[in-house]
Amino acid sequence: MEIQKKIQEIKDSIPKNVTLVAVSKTKPVADLQEAYDGGQRVFGENKIQEMVDKFDVLPKDIQWHMIGHLQSNKVKYMAHFVNLIHGVDKFKTLKEINKQAKKHDRIINCLLQAKIAKEETKFGLSFDEIERILQSSELATLENINIVGFMGMATFTDNQEQLQEEFLSLKDFFKNQQLKTETKNCTLETLSMGMSGDYNLAIKNGSTMIRVGSSIFGDRN
Numbered sequence: 001m002e003i004q005k006k007i008q009e010i011k012d013s014i015p016k017n018v019t020l021v022a023v024s025k026t027k028p029v030a031d032l033q034e035a036y037d038g039g040q041r042v043f044g045e046n047k048i049q050e051m052v053d054k055f056d057v058l059p060k061d062i063q064w065h066m067i068g069h070l071q072s073n074k075v076k077y078m079a080h081f082v083n084l085i086h087g088v089d090k091f092k093t094l095k096e097i098n099k100q101a102k103k104h105d106r107i108i109n110c111l112l113q114a115k116i117a118k119e120e121t122k123f124g125l126s127f128d129e130i131e132r133i134l135q136s137s138e139l140a141t142l143e144n145i146n147i148v149g150f151m152g153m154a155t156f157t158d159n160q161e162q163l164q165e166e167f168l169s170l171k172d173f174f175k176n177q178q179l180k181t182e183t184k185n186c187t188l189e190t191l192s193m194g195m196s197g198d199y200n201l202a203i204k205n206g207s208t209m210i211r212v213g214s215s216i217f218g219d220r221n
């Protein structure tokens with residue numbers, strides 16, 4: 001019941017238009033089932049094999065989000081069911097997602113991952129690189145994907161001003177691209193920012209989708 005209570009507390013504290021992705025990586029199926037029984041339908045995983053294993057045994061109306069860094073050669077394992085892929089940071093990956101989605105006669109929703117953190121280790125595209133992808137004529141030929149927005153991970157820090165600055169920079173860029181982008185398989189409406197430690201600040205700064213793990217399921221080993 002603890003898991004359901006945590007989810008309810010978070011849902012009660014965030015605006016209705018913000019989607020809560022319950023990040024269940026490393027957690028046992030029983031924990032996801034408990035969340036599901038309390039009404040949660042959107043789950044995030046960062047390893048494809050783990051997500052596939054959970055998909056196989058859990059109810060089929062769950063929306064599975066891949067939030068981890070993506071290897072192109074593994075896209076095929078989730079192409080039949082994944083609902084949203086958050087961490088796309090290469091054009092080549094978009095092409096592979098398109099190819100695999102086509103085999104299943106599906107359109108797969110993707111977020112382009114923007115690099116907003118100052119740290120060296122984080123994956124992601126620069127704003128220039130994102131803009132180039134969105135404007136490229138080749139993108140329009142990928143008929144089995146839909147770019148629905150961007151994803152960003154802020155620096156791992158307690159510095160609220162720095163976090164705010166990073167979130168705001170992505171929000172401004174997002175708003176700008178919403179006005180400019182006319183490619184038909186881009187419907188920019190989702191901004192995935194914010195985790196357990198910073199989701200309130202992310203929402204204040206434009207997030208429409210938060211990815212929360214430890215605040216729901218407890219610490220990971």
Ligand SMILES: *Cc1c(COP(=O)(O)O)cnc(C)c1O
Nearest residue numbers: 023046067195196211212213214
């Ligand atoms: C693990 C993970 C999260 C959730 O992190 P918590 O701090 O446990 O909420 C969010 N986003 C990504 C990309 C992750 O890998």
